[in-house]
Amino acid sequence: MRYSQLFPKTIREAPKDATAINHKLLVRGGFVDQLMAGSWTLLPLGWRVVTKITQIIREEMDAIGGQEMLMPLMHPKEIWNETGRWESASEVMYQLKDTREKEFALSFTHEEIVMDLLRKHISSYKDLPVAIYHFSTKFRNEPRATGGILRGREFLMKDLYSAHATEKDLMGFYERVSEAYLKIFKRMGFEVYVTEAAGGVFTDRQTREFQVVAEAGEDTIYVKPGTHEAYNKEVFSGNEAEFEVKRAIEVGNIFPFGDKKYAEKMKVGFTDRDGQKKLVFFASYGIGVTRLLGTAVEVFHDDKGIVWPKVIAPFQAHLVGLGAGERESGRAGEVYERLTKLGIEVLWDETERGAGEKFADADLLGIPVRLVVSEKTGDKIEWKGRNRRETELVEIEEAIARLK
């Protein structure tokens, strides 16, 4: 993509109300734009990163047998009444009436909707297990929408739901999801821990949270060195000397509901092998997708800008042409065509701006590799990793080999 065509351009100053690093850098880089408190547009650069994050999640969900789908965002009041959450979760849930006085909730989660779907389509043990997920918008009436895109009133989530014939099967799958979650967060380059925590408005049972270590994190966790095991402040009761205390951001959580809370209230059952009617064992599993975008910036940045991990970077190379004639017909243009034709994602800054401004943008946007083509580089290319200080001159073939 040509920088001159990219919408929008970078911004010199962070918004005045921005305190979080992700807020400052994502807005300055043109990754996101704030529509109102807690509500963000994912601009083309931000959307590219989110697309890569969702693809990593999708691969790991599919690998454990998850089936992708998409559920509605506006729900009838009646379904939420079945579990009592129309009342008990009314603080967090946006509720509305249409012109015919029919009442609706906006999706803050989808357990009730999945259960309604399951009771329509499940009748026999042969129909189980089921594991279905979607990437979709969640609306939560947060009292304070803070931390840039970390805590929004409207945000993207991946939510997976599973139903099983036995508690044993449920708990086996629960462990597989737990492992898949660790894999996802590690693929993104995070230091991640699993904590046992309280379930809030979701369940009375203990649940697991996935915590990414970050200075800006709202949570405090007690980490057992050499493991992925950790404890939340609220449940920690160990010997403090054996644990490290870290700040962390919660990026996922998993809830093993069993057959009580939802299946019993919504009568979601099946006929077992022996002809007996039973309730399904149910669980739900969430990952905050836009929160991961913000978390990545909190974890991977320096004083000049973002430092994207390769796997979620919006482009793989940031090509900078310097000097007159580097637009269209220049050598930078040839390098751009060559790399792009090979399927390498390149952002080409072909504007007539000076080196200082172009390099500052490259540092801000955080694409893993900066390539410079100028009179000085001759028939070679200057290569610089975003996380390195030194530059080196390489042949184009060498650059291609490294980027592929």
Add this chain to the structure above:
Amino acid sequence: MRYSQLFPKTIREAPKDATAINHKLLVRGGFVDQLMAGSWTLLPLGWRVVTKITQIIREEMDAIGGQEMLMPLMHPKEIWNETGRWESASEVMYQLKDTREKEFALSFTHEEIVMDLLRKHISSYKDLPVAIYHFSTKFRNEPRATGGILRGREFLMKDLYSAHATEKDLMGFYERVSEAYLKIFKRMGFEVYVTEAAGGVFTDRQTREFQVVAEAGEDTIYVKPGTHEAYNKEVFSGNEAEFEVKRAIEVGNIFPFGDKKYAEKMKVGFTDRDGQKKLVFFASYGIGVTRLLGTAVEVFHDDKGIVWPKVIAPFQAHLVGLGAGERESGRAGEVYERLTKLGIEVLWDETERGAGEKFADADLLGIPVRLVVSEKTGDKIEWKGRNRRETELVEIEEAIARLK
């Protein structure tokens, strides 16, 4: 994918209230599930088709320079007041208040949101043109939600918006979008026409609608034979003898607003080459994504089920194993592994059901090719196109060559 694991299974009877063909077949096949009037879950099979439809649209939008992004669904009242649409479109727009009495609209379209974004990020003619699009949910308070998934209260849309420095540039791009739209609908196999029509709550100007010929269509169009040109009933004034009358479904529309309606009211301007302040020339372009799913079924079906065009089919081959031992270790399993490893999308019916039931499901689901492996087929495979009556025995290498 193994049929035994697919959620949900096919349903023998169509819902009692279903009159539209797409409603009956999509529900029976387990492609969609109705949550409430006008609101549908896209189940795994339906989501697979929608993913292919969105990918075709994405390719054509990117080819004309569109940049993908994602805008919020809940909007502040203030923005909609700027154009007066909080009032003028209140019949179609869901409106709500939060617990702090702040008022919001749910997205029925995004012109105002794009304009707000543009005025924050555009200042010079150098920042133009801009073409941005997203796939996102739309909410419309339709008095009658009918026609299966053709007219929903919540549905998926692709909406593209463009802003330009001159009317000439706007109209040039408008024509390019028009061509891209025709390409999209033709790639899906539709007979499509462009009609001039009235703009409704969007604009006073004439707009273009994209109409796919289908018996179930709500619209009547007058088609000029041998062209893509047609007229809507409301604007037709030609010699009826020169035109054919057809029923059609509107699947897209494009609105060349110019610099009045939105840019003037929301003060979206830029400084031109000569230092003069000007308003941007603006247009919006929509495609009903879930409506295309329904339209495809209306156009491509027979009395046994759906007949998906290859490019949007949920799988490329429906593999049926017959006889004992055809699960896991049987020859069908080997064929499944072989095809799947080559990246061919196969739905494998490895259930212990009879041939009649399996073939009826294959016809209902409408995957382009049915492959049968049984004792009778020996070391060959029975190949049958969904839209053919005859079967033939082919070597596996031949089947692979045709499917790749």
